[in-house]
Amino acid sequence: MKIEVPKDKCGKLLTSEPVIVITTVDKKGNVNGAAFGSYVRVAPLIMVAIFSGHHTYSNIKETEEFVVNLPGRDQIDSIMVFGKSYPKGVNEIQEAGLTELKSTIVRPPKIEEYKAHIECRFKWEKEVGSHMLVAGEMLIGSCDEGLLDEEGYFDVVKAEGKLN
Numbered sequence: 001m002k003i004e005v006p007k008d009k010c011g012k013l014l015t016s017e018p019v020i021v022i023t024t025v026d027k028k029g030n031v032n033g034a035a036f037g038s039y040v041r042v043a044p045l046i047m048v049a050i051f052s053g054h055h056t057y058s059n060i061k062e063t064e065e066f067v068v069n070l071p072g073r074d075q076i077d078s079i080m081v082f083g084k085s086y087p088k089g090v091n092e093i094q095e096a097g098l099t100e101l102k103s104t105i106v107r108p109p110k111i112e113e114y115k116a117h118i119e120c121r122f123k124w125e126k127e128v129g130s131h132m133l134v135a136g137e138m139l140i141g142s143c144d145e146g147l148l149d150e151e152g153y154f155d156v157v158k159a160e161g162k163l164n
């Protein structure tokens with residue numbers, strides 16, 4: 001037997017993508033990190049649904065840069081920190097006990113302990129319901145040695161699986 005799911009709940013049938021942490025800086029250089037599950041990548045862009053009240057959104061508007069960080073299963077505890085709301089100026093990377101790693105092109109740092117990173121530059125945005133769909137161009141990536149397969153795809157099994 002099937003149960004009917006109403007229009008406004010249909011999105012809940014699609015569970016989250018593997019969770020990512022987006023790192024940004026404000027115009028003074030204060031670092032921010034937050035967890036995101038609603039995104040899609042259509043190379044060369046990645047589009048993320050970000051609530052406009054989030055520091056991540058205001059930082060991207062201020063500096064036009066962000067970094068997508070991919071955790072592994074062993075980093076699940078830190079996701080809880082990145083999903084929590086802190087006052088502006090709090091560095092969630094430090095709160096999570098993790099380490100900043102200098103990015104190659106953009107100002108926001110990468111998270112050293114995480115498995116992979118993509119540096120992005122803001123391209124455009126569109127209002128969708130309560131969120132802003134923010135598109136960034138993927139500029140350069142990095143990942144732990146040994147985690148790419150022969151065709152250059154990120155090997156989720158070797159990375160102990162990404163979070164869901």
Ligand SMILES: Cc1cc2nc3c(=O)[nH]c(=O)nc-3n(C[C@H](O)[C@H](O)[C@H](O)COP(=O)(O)O)c2cc1C
Pocket residue numbers: 019032033034035036037038039049050051053054055056057079080082083084085086131
């Ligand atoms: C697993 C998970 C997924 C999340 N996905 C999103 C998302 O896709 N979009 C969003 O706006 N917030 C999402 N959040 C909530 C933000 O991470 C949270 O509100 C965070 O405090 C925002 O931080 P900021 O104000 O520093 O940007 C998610 C939280 C968790 C734990």
